[in-house]
Amino acid sequence: MTLKTLPEIRAGRMPETFAFEADPEAFDRWSSGISAAQAPENTISILDVIGEDIFGEGVTSRRVSAALRRIGDQEVYVDINSPGGNFFEGVAIYNMLRQHSQKVHVRILGLAASAASVIAMAGDDIQIGRAGFLMIHNAWVIALGNRHDMREAADVLEPFDDAMASVYAAQSGVEKAQIAEWMDQEKWFNGDQAVEVGLATSLLPADAVAEGEPKDRTQNSTKKVDTLLAKAGMPRSERRALLGDIKGGTRGAAPHVTHDADDWTAAAEQLITAIRS
DSSP, X not given: OOOOOOOOOOOOOOOTTEXXXXXXXXXXXXXXXXXXXXXXXXXXXXXXXXXOOTTSOSBOHHHHHHHHHHHOSSOEEEEEEEOXXXXXXXXXXXXXXXXXXXXXXXXXXXXXXXXXXXXXXXXXXXXXXXXXXXXXXSOOEEEOSOHHXXXXXXXXXXXXXXXXXXXXXXXXXXXXXXXXXXXXXXXEEEHHHHHHHTSSXXXXXGGGEEEOOOSOHHHHHHHHHHHHHHHXXXXXXXXXXXXXXXXXXXXXXXXXXXXXXXXXXXXXXXXXXXXXX
């Protein structure tokens, strides 16, 4: 058996001035109800944001490492439906999978965006649903600080983008310069397009994907609000406290009311306007 030789992505320590978050557009286009109709044995499911979010949820490298230890020296299947998230966690998961001693089968069930698309590239074969999407872009972060911090953030991100371009190029056979141009454009590929350019090897059978109701609608809406607040520059600790108050209420506050996604988004946009003013 011959396994692909894929580049390693080296990621140092993340500067304190910025944090990796899921791209708001990717999060908006993510359907969390998509899953596998039937999962093969030794499957690792990546069906959430990458990295631990402010609610303690998400797919982490620690969890994937534990799953790989359990599977041992056997072939592994990786099912993906994720809007991306923490770049460092995505890189760690990618490196673990590329170092696995046996074949890695990746199945993109719905969406593999941003950090999740990097993870997908660790597959020796990559299947994608015809109605699925793969999105590649430059590393996306929330940065805070003065002009020196901003320059440092750009300097830190540049080698990451170059490393990702190398990974996409190695998997697809497309020239690295073309990949870099696609990343600059935040390029979206549907299933057929991903196969055509080599970012996936084949289409998934139609009966391999199941689409159910989105997971906890309120929780998903809250995550979307969290992403919008992050984009506005609010630090994670403050977002955690604020959303905790909104969801659970505080002593003496008005009774808790559950909103739908549109209400949450409108509230977030109003809050962001207030923060910026």
